[in-house]
Amino acid sequence: MRHDVSLSRFLALFSDILWEPGKHKGSCVSFVLEIEEIMNSHGLSEFNDDLIDFLVKEFRRRNNKNATINRKLSALYKLLRKAERNGVIKRVPAYVRLPEKNGRIRFFTTEEEHRFFNAMRERSEANYRLCVFLIDTGARIGEARGLKWNDVTDTKATFWITKSGRSRTVPLTLRAAKAAAKGKSTAGPFADIEYPKFLYDWNAVKKAVGLDSDKQVVPHILRHTCASRLVQSGIDLRRVQSFLGHQTIQMTLRYAHLATDDLDQCVIALEKYRSKNPREAAFA
Numbered sequence: 001m002r003h004d005v006s007l008s009r010f011l012a013l014f015s016d017i018l019w020e021p022g023k024h025k026g027s028c029v030s031f032v033l034e035i036e037e038i039m040n041s042h043g044l045s046e047f048n049d050d051l052i053d054f055l056v057k058e059f060r061r062r063n064n065k066n067a068t069i070n071r072k073l074s075a076l077y078k079l080l081r082k083a084e085r086n087g088v089i090k091r092v093p094a095y096v097r098l099p100e101k102n103g104r105i106r107f108f109t110t111e112e113e114h115r116f117f118n119a120m121r122e123r124s125e126a127n128y129r130l131c132v133f134l135i136d137t138g139a140r141i142g143e144a145r146g147l148k149w150n151d152v153t154d155t156k157a158t159f160w161i162t163k164s165g166r167s168r169t170v171p172l173t174l175r176a177a178k179a180a181a182k183g184k185s186t187a188g189p190f191a192d193i194e195y196p197k198f199l200y201d202w203n204a205v206k207k208a209v210g211l212d213s214d215k216q217v218v219p220h221i222l223r224h225t226c227a228s229r230l231v232q233s234g235i236d237l238r239r240v241q242s243f244l245g246h247q248t249i250q251m252t253l254r255y256a257h258l259a260t261d262d263l264d265q266c267v268i269a270l271e272k273y274r275s276k277n278p279r280e281a282a283f284a
Contacts, residue, residue, distance in 0.1 A: 038058055130179070
């Protein structure tokens with residue numbers, strides 16, 4: 001592979017532009033370097049459709065699930081698209097996103113939230129405030145920690161640092177607004193909360209309330225809980241998508257099965273149809 005068109009070279013040129021510093025950037029860079037290792041070990045040098053097919057087969061040979069393969073190839077595509085726009089390569093190869101299975105989505109019940117939040121508040125008032133804000137806004141931790149005071153009012157918050165790269169503004173519940181307003185840092189409502197310390201406290205509280213054996217009780221459960229409550233309350237999926245900042249409606253559709261009220265309307269429609277058509281067969 002020529003040095004000037006290697007993935008390492010592309011990372012050196014564009015990674016700081018494409019990804020904010022942090023865990024997500026680290027994962028994307030790691031994915032791209034893994035792909036470069038595969039290309040080098042198999043003598044592959046062209047960024048074409050055959051490369052994508054080979055990568056999918058190789059990742060499956062390594063027992064990667066479709067969701068993992070999609071994340072790895074998404075990082076590659078973002079880098080190659082930037083290289084194409086800058087005239088470094090002529091064409092980005094085609095790729096159809098692989099279908100992903102919808103796993104079980106874990107969210108807090110009201111009782112679990114009450115127990116967990118009370119225990120967190122006893123341990124750390126700052127972390128408690130962050131938890132309240134996250135569960136009522138559906139924000140990611142990085143989005144909340146990246147807020148500046150100018151981004152927050154008594155009624156809304158604007159997230160500029162997002163995973164999708166697109167800013168969004170969401171309205172705030174009363175308790176979310178209070179949680180933000182009580183921040184101590186001059187930089188922003190939650191700027192003084194360090195993620196490693198937050199995660200340490202999270203795991204300690206998780207154990208204290210008897211949830212340590214549940215592997216799905218991670219901080220992201222707060223975002224799942226927000227989405228689940230919106231859908232269960234009858235908010236349509238397009239609004240939920242905008243509220244959470246999902247890039248595609250497919251991501252929001254993971255919560256569609258929770259909209260039981262909408263399905264109840266189907267039964268009402270079927271009963272109404274049968275009442276207007278008495279000759280339809282019916283069981284007594």
